[in-house]
Amino acid sequence: MTLTAATDFVAAESARGRGGGGPAPTRIVVAYGFWIFLLSDFVLFSGLFAAYAVLRHETAGGPTGAELFNLRNVFIETMCLLLSSYTCGLGALSAERRRPERFFVFAALTFVLGAAFLAIEAREFAGMVGKGAGPGRSAFLSSFFTLVGTHGVHVTGGLVFLAYMVAQVLVKGLRPPVLRRLLCFSLFWHALDIIWVGVFTLVYLIGDFH
Amino acid sequence: MDGDNRVVDDRTPGVEEYEPTASYLSYTAGLGLAILTTIVSFVVSQTNLLWPPGIPVGLVVLAFAKIGVHLVFFLHLGSGPDHTNNIVALAFGVLIVFLVIAGSIWIIANLNANMIDMIH
Known part of the structure; x- marks a missing residue:
């Protein structure tokens, strides 16, 4: 390699991501676009977080968070979602390394853990509504059900997305376009876990403490 | 020569390059750190290990730490x-x-x- 070629190479490499050095690979561009979508999703949730933060003491004489929340359940939910993030990452890694049989195992584990999270959340919601603490009871409960429910709807959407990705891998195999969609799915699933960190901290831990 | 082939000018738009993004080890390390910060969050909220008026602030700091762990180990946000x-x-x-x-x-x-x- 001549000295010029070497410096050109270094210059081109260091210019990547800043518009120089030629177009970025498709998977980088796709992941960037999906990342922008996820950030806009975070903005949606920030509005719901703000509403909850203001309204969490407005119980209108109804039950408070400390009376309603069961921290043991929340801990199990958190662990389900965290482990499903882990298995989802391992699944994406297996797919990238062209190991479909491993991918299917990890996808199944991700689905089961995500469904377990939703089942615990649904039971919690049903129990609260049964105790007369439904979303119509107070401003606190309205904002609670909106924030936690919107996250739950996202998880449900994620499970549909995952089932759809498994079907694509079955039918089309681990081709580059399928791998890119799989990358988007794993970004989505990890982002849901990040939002859940905010939910359990603000709603359940700080809410329970006060 | 190998180096000349890697000059980026000849990259065609949209061509896939195989680039392993992470390893099993990095996911496992991330999982360990995330579980650790989660358990610390739950313990801190239920005990008086922290000065009680400072507990909400401590929980928010732990949440940011956990989000950082997720971004680096699961979403692979790096400095490259x-x-x-x-x-x-x-x-x-x-x-x-x-x-x-x-x-x-x-x-x-x-x-x-x-x-x-x-x-x-």
């Missing part, structure tokens, strides 16, 4: 050239989220306070 745009977008997203949360809390708290005056 491929991540420059992602980091800039994230910084902008954080700014918007901060403005929306702080601004909304300010406005809604005002409305909420005035609402109580109207009822009574």
Whole structure:
């Protein structure tokens, strides 16, 4: 390699991501676009977080968070979602390394853990509504059900997305376009876990403490 | 020569390059750190290990630490050239989220306070 070629190479490499050095690979561009979508999703949730933060003491004489929340359940939910993030990452890694049989195992584990999270959340919601603490009871409960429910709807959407990705891998195999969609799915699933960190901290831990 | 083939000028738009993004080890390390910070969060909220008035602040700090772990180990946000745009977008997203949360809390708290005056 001549000295010029070497410096050109270094210059081109260091210019990547800043518009120089030629177009970025498709998977980088796709992941960037999906990342922008996820950030806009975070903005949606920030509005719901703000509403909850203001309204969490407005119980209108109804039950408070400390009376309603069961921290043991929340801990199990958190662990389900965290482990499903882990298995989802391992699944994406297996797919990238062209190991479909491993991918299917990890996808199944991700689905089961995500469904377990939703089942615990649904039971919690049903129990609260049964105790007369439904979303119509107070401003606190309205904002609670909106924030936690919107996250739950996202998880449900994620499970549909995952089932759809498994079907694509079955039918089309681990081709580059399928791998890119799989990358988007794993970004989505990890982002849901990040939002859940905010939910359990603000709603359940700080809410329970006060 | 090998180096000459890697000059980036001949990259065709849209051509896939295989680039392993992470390893099993990094996911496992991330899982370990995330579980650790989660358990610490739950313990801190239920005990008096921290000075009680400081517990909410401690929980928020732990939440940010956990979000950092997720971004680095699960979303693989790094300092490499491929991540420059992602980091800039994230910084902008954080700014918007901060403005929306702080601004909304300010406005809604005002409305909420005035609402109580109207009822009574």
